[in-house]
Structures are given as structure tokens and as C-alpha cells.
Amino acid sequence: MNQSAIAHSLVTIVVVPRERFSYTRQSLESIYEHTDYPFNLIYVDGNSPSPIRDYLAAQAKEKQFQLIRQNTYLSPNRARNMGLKEVKTKYVVFIDNDVVVSPNWLQPLVDCAETTHATIVSPLLCQGTPIHQEVHCAGGETGVRLDRDRRRIIEKIYDQGRKVADVLPQLTQQPTGLAEFHCMLVRTEIFAQIGFLDEALLSTKEHVDLCMSVAAVGGTVYLEPASVVTYVPGPPLDWTDLHYYMLRWSDRWELASLKHLRQKWNLSEDEYFQNRYKRLGSRRQMTIIRPVARKLSLGKFGFQVVNKILRGVDKLLNRWITSW
DSSP: OOHHHHHTOSEEEEEEOOSOSTTHHHHHHHHHHHOOSOOEEEEEEESOOHHHHHHHHHHHHHHTOEEEEESSOOOHHHHHHHHHTTOOSSEEEEEETTEEEOTTOHHHHHHHHHHHOOSEEEEEEEESSSTTSBEEESOEEEEEEEETTEEEEEEEESSTTSBHHHHGGGOOSEEESOOOTTEEEEEGGGHHHHOSOOTTOOSSOHHHHHHHHHHHTTOOEEEEEEEEEEEOOOSSOOGGGHHHHHHHTOHHHHHHHHHHHHHHTTOOOOHHHHHHHHTTTHHHIIIIIHHHHHHHOOHHHHHHHHHHHHHHHHHHHHHHHHHO
8 A cells, every 4th residue: 555545545543452462463464454445554552562562563664554552551442542632534443453354344434434424334343253254233222211210221232143144135334323442433523522532431331432422412323234344352362461351351440431331321220230230250250260260170060169269269359450
């Protein structure tokens, strides 16, 4: 891609850490391999381990993208804001560092925004491996529903878990109510109206907050299924991912995010929030505790005992890591 095309691009891609660093290379290589549309790129690196740090420094020099390195772990919205402050193009694409893209993914997002004047455009988001085969999010709903004297949050994701081959033939470019930060294109000028992304949302529901904020000022969200990307979560995690993962999905960060969301939008502390409070630490349980418990135990009863012990240890360790 020549420098003249990049200089006149409508788009800046901002890559940020999501929950780990060990998928950095695959994600970045997919962007450069499968993106023909001209783009600028800003990469925000929040305290990645030294091999990843050195890789990103070498890639930034070779490919001439802007690298912002911070020697502390970053919450996703803080990282996005650091990149957003450097964006000078009409559109910004937020994409996480565990996402791989498919060929010709970017131009359909731009074309959709240009023709529909959408504020946010979401690709068809897929999950896991093999890539681009299982739907994670094909749009959805966000907002506040009035239920007698209660204000209840609306959060609904369409088609999650379904096969792309079954869903894609029925999907068309369409208005929707939800996009996720795994990958989304946003009209940069909207931030002059709604302000920067809310950094008090440390680890969860940032996308819900943004979609609701955009809707509140009359903006629109579109789904563009001609663009397909996949986020690839752990496990497995590399051991160098563990500190950041445990902070990113810490009880303290998640609880603080939920409480801030509730207060910001004057939401009732109903079953939605009560269930979320009960599930604090579920991602650590799924990604770290259960795999370790299976390796250390013999049989179903042994697994239950070991898993219970490790969950107790995890709660104590997580409080220490978060404070530290």
C-alpha cells in the first residue's frame, strides 16, 4: 500500500489489548494481509511482555504505523481513548488484538457508512476457531426499558452460536441496535457530541454504553454482513498473559463497571445486575481454573474438590493482584 493512498485514507484502525497478548502476531498479520482499502493504523500496546513489545516495535518501523507503548496495563476504553486522540480521519475502526479479519473486510464498512450515514457500522462478528464459521454477534438491541417504576437495561445479541453458513444468506445491510468493540467502525465526529469513551467502564458493557450514547443523540448503528471478522479468545493462555487477564476480568474491575453503568443510566438494580454480581470471576473460572483443575484431579469428584479449592485461592489472589 503506497504512502500517498494512506495519507488520503478515510480510516484509522486503532488496535488495543483485549485480554491477552499472545495472539498479537496473528491478528496484526491478518490486518495487513487482508486489507486492500487504504488505512492508517495506530497500535496501543499496554505493557505487553518483551517479545511482543519488540515484535511490535519492529513492525511499526517496517510498516510505518504509529505505536503507543504504555508500561502499565490498560483498560480497553483507556487504550481506545489513547488511540482516538491521535485519529485525524473521518472514521476510526476499533479492533481488539485477538481479532483476525477476512479478505475485503474494511471497504464494506466504509461504503456502508458513506451510503447510509451510519454513526457506527459493525461487521458480522464471529468467534473461535476455525475462524469465520461461528457467529458471535450479528447485531442486536440496546437501550432502557421502562417497566412500571423500574428502568431495565436492554442488551440482546442476535444469532450468537449459529453457523455463519446458515445465517449469512439471510443477512443484509441493515439498521441494528448493537455493535461490539471486538471490531466496529465509528464516525469520528460523534465524539465531539458524546465525549470520549467512558473510562469508568473498566472491563464490561463498554459497547452497550457507546451504542446507547450514540442513540441518545440521534445516531445510528448498522450491520454490514459483507464484512466478516473473528475474535479468538483463550484458552489456551500463555503464562505471560495471566497477570493482565486476571486484572482485565478481576472482580473489582467488573463490579465497578456494572455499578457505574447502572448509576450513569439510572438503571434499577434488578435481576440482570444481581445475576452479573453472582457471576463475578466466571471468565477466570472458565479460562484458568477449570483447565488447571482438570489436570490436577482424577475423576468427577476429584475435579469438584480441586475446582472448589482453586476458586477460593483465585478469589484471594485476584484481590491481591488487583490491588497491586
